[in-house]
Amino acid sequence: DALLGYYSFDAGATFVEGTWAAIKSSYDVALTAAALVKGGERTAFALCRPPGHHAGAAFMGGYCFINNAAVVAQWFRDQGARRVSILDVDYHHGNGTQEIFYRRGDIQVLNLHGDPMVEYPFFLGHADERGEGEGEGFNVNYPMPFGTDWDGWSASLEDACGKLTAYAPDVVIVSLGVDTFEKDPISQFKLKSVDYPKIGRRIARLGLPTLFVMEGGYAVEEIGINAVGVLTGFEDR
Numbered sequence: 484d485a486l487l488g489y490y491s492f493d494a495g496a497t498f499v500e501g502t503w504a505a506i507k508s509s510y511d512v513a514l515t516a517a518a519l520v521k522g523g524e525r526t527a528f529a530l531c532r533p534p535g536h537h538a539g540a541a542f543m544g545g546y547c548f549i550n551n552a553a554v555v556a557q558w559f560r561d562q563g564a565r566r567v568s569i570l571d572v573d574y575h576h577g578n579g580t581q582e583i584f585y586r587r588g589d590i591q592v593l594n595l596h597g598d599p600m601v602e603y604p605f606f607l608g609h610a611d612e613r614g615e616g617e618g619e620g621f622n623v624n625y626p627m628p629f630g631t632d633w634d635g636w637s638a639s640l641e642d643a644c645g646k647l648t649a650y651a652p653d654v655v656i657v658s659l660g661v662d663t664f665e666k667d668p669i670s671q672f673k674l675k676s677v678d679y680p681k682i683g684r685r686i687a688r689l690g691l692p693t694l695f696v697m698e699g700g701y702a703v704e705e706i707g708i709n710a711v712g713v714l715t716g717f718e719d720r
Contacts, residue, residue: 574662
């Protein structure tokens with residue numbers, strides 16, 4: 484138990500029979516989707532469970548064990564991509580993704596999320612966390628207050644897209660969480676189902692190969708509707 488606690492920053496990532504098989508299947512799905520994008524597909528969607536963006540290089544937590552988005556970002560680099568951008572639109576800050584790439588300039592990380600002063604995972608995600616060393620300036624956080632609706636959230640998305648365009652990556656990985664939804668039981672943003680296609684359309688306007696990797700979403704009846712909304716918006720563009 485002590486060893487497990489050493490590598491887990493909370494109690495939200497527990498091991499039971501079948502856990503490792505699920506973890507491996509999750510990142511295998513992400514790698515399969517990445518291969519489709521590298522092979523010429525404009526986009527692909529990796530329906531990963533468990534999610535990954537809270538998992539760091541040597542820690543797990545927040546239902547996350549291995550960081551699927553980070554795995555495929557490194558895979559794209561290994562396959563010859565010069566630069567990769569990760570755009571995390573989950574309600575909760577992708578602390579694991581930030582930690583993994585914080586000192587690297589070849590993988591840009593942009594996070595739109597609830598203010599870590601009052602929201603999980605609390606310890607990372609502040610606006611002044613900009614990266615270190617070769618990674619300085621390539622980690623960008625957009626913490627937002629409780630009650631943020633489409634107007635406020637989309638302003639952050641627009642700024643993030645501008646920085647992403649300036650970075651000029653070869654591929655974009657979207658950590659797609661739809662727990663920004665107004666009825667999500669563990670989140671405090673106010674996006675509506677009609678907003679999710681707009682997210683997809685804006686990302687499509689970047690004109691870059693894009694891999695969507697599923698992260699969070701806990702409004703069970705709407706999670707599929709909202710995830711499909713993003714993908715449909717992207718495809719319609």
